[in-house]
Amino acid sequence: MRASTCLITVAAGIALAACKNDSTLGRVTSTGDADLVTIEGRVCDPDRGTWLEGATVYMNLFTEDGVFYDTRMDETDADGVFQLTDIPVSGIQPIYVQYGNKVIDQYQVEAPAGDTFITLPDPDCGGGDAAFAVVSGDYDDLAAALQTFGYGDFDVINGLTGEELVQFLSSEAAMAGYDAILFGGGHLEEDVIYDTDGTDVAGNVPAVREAIRNYVDGGGTIVVTDWSYDIAEQVWPEAVDFLGDDTEPDAAQKGETGTVTAAVVDATMAGTVGRDEVEVAFDMFEFPVIESAGEGSTVILRGDVQWREGQQVHTLSDKPLLVRFPSGSGTVWVSTFRFGPNSDTSAKPVVRALLDSL
Numbered sequence: 001m002r003a004s005t006c007l008i009t010v011a012a013g014i015a016l017a018a019c020k021n022d023s024t025l026g027r028v029t030s031t032g033d034a035d036l037v038t039i040e041g042r043v044c045d046p047d048r049g050t051w052l053e054g055a056t057v058y059m060n061l062f063t064e065d066g067v068f069y070d071t072r073m074d075e076t077d078a079d080g081v082f083q084l085t086d087i088p089v090s091g092i093q094p095i096y097v098q099y100g101n102k103v104i105d106q107y108q109v110e111a112p113a114g115d116t117f118i119t120l121p122d123p124d125c126g127g128g129d130a131a132f133a134v135v136s137g138d139y140d141d142l143a144a145a146l147q148t149f150g151y152g153d154f155d156v157i158n159g160l161t162g163e164e165l166v167q168f169l170s171s172e173a174a175m176a177g178y179d180a181i182l183f184g185g186g187h188l189e190e191d192v193i194y195d196t197d198g199t200d201v202a203g204n205v206p207a208v209r210e211a212i213r214n215y216v217d218g219g220g221t222i223v224v225t226d227w228s229y230d231i232a233e234q235v236w237p238e239a240v241d242f243l244g245d246d247t248e249p250d251a252a253q254k255g256e257t258g259t260v261t262a263a264v265v266d267a268t269m270a271g272t273v274g275r276d277e278v279e280v281a282f283d284m285f286e287f288p289v290i291e292s293a294g295e296g297s298t299v300i301l302r303g304d305v306q307w308r309e310g311q312q313v314h315t316l317s318d319k320p321l322l323v324r325f326p327s328g329s330g331t332v333w334v335s336t337f338r339f340g341p342n343s344d345t346s347a348k349p350v351v352r353a354l355l356d357s358l
Contacts (some may be wrong), residue, residue, distance in 0.1 A: 002119070002344055003148075007066070016052055017088060017170070020053070021310055029173035035088065035089065036085065036086050036087060036088055036089065036115050036116065037087050037089050037092075037115060037117065037118055038082070038083060038085045038086070038116065038117045038118070039059075039084045039087060039095070039109055039118045039120065040082070040083045040084075040086070040117070040118070040119050040120065041057075041079045041081070041082060041083070041119070041120030042076070042079065042080040042120070042123065042250075043055045043057065043076050043082065043097055043105075043123075044080060044082050044123045045099075045150070051076070051078070051079050051080025051081075051150070051285055052080050052099065053076055053077060053078045053079075053150075054075060054076060054099070054349070055076045055080075055097055055099045055104070055324055056073060056074075056075055056081075056097070056098040056099070057073070057074050057075070057076060057077045057082040057084065057096070057097050057098075057202075058071050058074075058084075058096055058098070059071065059072045059073075059084055059092070059093050059094070059095050059096070060074060060094060060096075060097070061088065061091055061093060062091060062093065063091075064091075065306065067310040068123055072084040072085065072086065072087055075127060079268065086108070087111075088113040092108075092109060092110055094106045094107065094108050095107055095108070097260060097325050098251065100271070100272050100273055100274040100349070101271055101272075102308050107212055108314060111148075119195040121343065129154060130356065131154070131155075131177070131178050131179050132146070132151065132153065132154035132155070132178060132179065132180050132181070132182060133154065133155050133156075133157050133168075133175070133177075133178040133180075133181045133182070134146065134154050134155070134156050134157065134177065134181075134182050134184065135157045135159040135165065135168075135181065135182065135183045135187050135228075136156055136157065136158060136159045136160065136184060136187065137159050137160070137183070137184035137185050137186030137187040137227070137331065138160065138185075138186030138187075138336075139185040139186035139193065139226065139227060139233070139284065140185040140186060140226055140227075140338045140339075140340065141184065141340060142182055142183075142184035142225065142339060142340070143156050143184075144340060145338070145339040145343065146182075146339075146355070147338035149343060149351060149352055149355055150352075151341070151355060154182075155178075159183070159184070159186075159188060159189060160187065161188075162188050162191065162192060165187065165192055166191075166192055166208060167316075168202065168205045169192065169208045169212060169254025170207040170208050170211050171211065172211045172214050172215055174216075175183055175211065175212075175215040175220060176218065176220065178220070178356055179220070179221065179328060180220065180221040180222065180358040181215070181220065181221070181222045181223070181230060182221060182222070182223040182225070183222065183223065183224045183225065183228035183299065184225060184226070184279075184338075185225060185226030185228050185338065186228075187228060188226055189228075189230055189249065190203065190260045191204055191205065192208055193205065193208065193209070193230050193234055193249075194230065194249045196249060202230060209234060209235050211352045212235055212236050213236075213327065215221065215330070216327045216328060216329060216330035216331070217327055217328025217329060218249035218328065218329060218330065219329040219330050220330045221330055221331045221333070221358050222331075222332050223332075223333040223335065223354070223358070224332070224333070224335070225335040225337070225338055225339060226284070226287055226288065226335070226336070226337065226338045227250070227286075227287075227288065229242065229252065229288040229321060229334060229336070230249050230250065231263065232332055232334045233246060233249075233252075234249075234326070236327060236332060238294045238295075239293075239294045239296070239297050239325045239327075239332065239334075240290055240292075240293055240294060240297060240320075240323055240325070240334055241290070241291045241292045241293070241294060241325075242288055242289065242290055242291060243288070243291055243307065243316075244287035252288040252289050252290070253284060253286040253287065253288050254289055254307040254309065255282060255287035255289045255305055255306070255307050255336065256282070256285060256305075256306040256308055256313060257282050257283060257284060257287065258282055258306065259279050259280065259281055259282070259309065260279070260280045260282060260304065260305060260319050260321065261277060261278075261279060261280075261303055261304075262277065262278050262279070262280045262301040262302060262303035262304065262322075262349065263276065263277055263302050264276050264277060264278060264300070264301060264350065265299055265300070265301065265302050266298060266299065266300045266301075269300050269350060269353060271345065272349075272353045273349035273350055273353055274349075275346070275349075278301070278345070278346040278347040278349075279343050279346045279347060280301065280303065280321060280337050280342060280345065280347045281337065281345050281347070282305075282336075282337055282343045283341040284338065285308075286322060287336050287337060287338075288336050289305055289307050289316065289319065289336070290319055290320040290321070290323065290334070290336060291316075291319065292319075292320065293316070293320050293323050293325070294325070296325055296326065296351065297323050297324070297325035298323065298324045298325065299320045299322070299323055300317050300321075300323065300324060300332050300350070300354075301320070301321040301322040301347075301350065302319065302320055302321060302323040303318070303319065303321050304317045304318065304319070305319050305321070305336075320333055320336075321335075321336050321337065322334070322335050322336070322337075322350070322354075333354060335354075339351050
């Protein structure tokens with residue numbers, strides 16, 4: 001929690017302080033003698049440049065003798081709005097903003113004379129600095145999912161046109177313009193990521209693989225979700241062991257639809273999201289199944305998954321669902337599930353934490 005730097009102005013008889021801090025929340029000061037007041041405001045996540053949903057906003061109340069007796073608390077909605085009610089004006093205390101298990105901000109509010117409802121000025125919630133490229137696919141509208149999670153600063157690369165995709169993925173200079181590149185399921189892979197029939201006479205596949213690896217080794221991040229897992233398997237075959245023949249594209253795509261109870265086994269992620277178990281939605285059949293993570297890879301989520309071979313359905317226990325591994329100075333994330341369908345599950349904070357880390 002950083003200290004605030006405030007510029008005091010006066011509006012409508014209320015002294016306002018525009019503060020520069022983690023969430024650029026305002027400060028309201030004045031004197032007043034109303035019995036009870038309601039305080040409403042918004043919380044911003046400046047790193048993502050969006051209103052922060054799911055933050056806990058609270059005020060601890062004390063008697064005149066300094067004895068704690070109650071807490072007023074609310075959780076921010078999808079627009080970052082909170083409302084604290086029945087605050088005794090004579091005992092207003094600092095407001096704290098907590099997200100996950102961390103207090104990310106605190107500030108003081110005092111009621112203006114005669115007011116029973118205080119609306120705090122909206123903080124400056126300008127966009128963050130992250131620049132993403134999203135490779136579009138047939139089976140995962142990852143661009144729409146990013147917007148659902150509050151991200152708007154990205155470019156969409158057409159993953160359904162081979163020429164455009166090859167031009168982008170074979171150019172280290174083009175990829176270097178982005179902090180992270182995210183791949184949705186269903187983009188073109190034949191003669192781009194792999195060549196199963198010997199038709200890649202132009203040599204696009206080795207050029208793309210080398211450029212992707214160099215991008216990550218140079219400090220970039222890629223995120224592969226659902227069917228785009230082949231990128232990780234083909235470029236970094238030792239990092240993750242997928243179901244089936246690792247030399248055969250799409251061989252791991254055998255997962256069954258359903259909801260999986262996943263353990264958050266990475267301590268850092270568990271601390272960030274404030275829980276050790278989440279529900280992960282697999283809304284489409286044939287998601288890629290991971291057998292194990294290689295040396296140096298970090299498993300974030302684990303759970304029991306079902307996969308189908310013909311008419312037989314098998315269960316694999318305690319298998320990785322979300323994995324991260326380093327390559328050079330960069331990072332690769334492998335998600336067996338799609339992000340969009342998990343925007344309204346308990347796995348949402350995990351996806352958001354992943355995106356926030358990019």
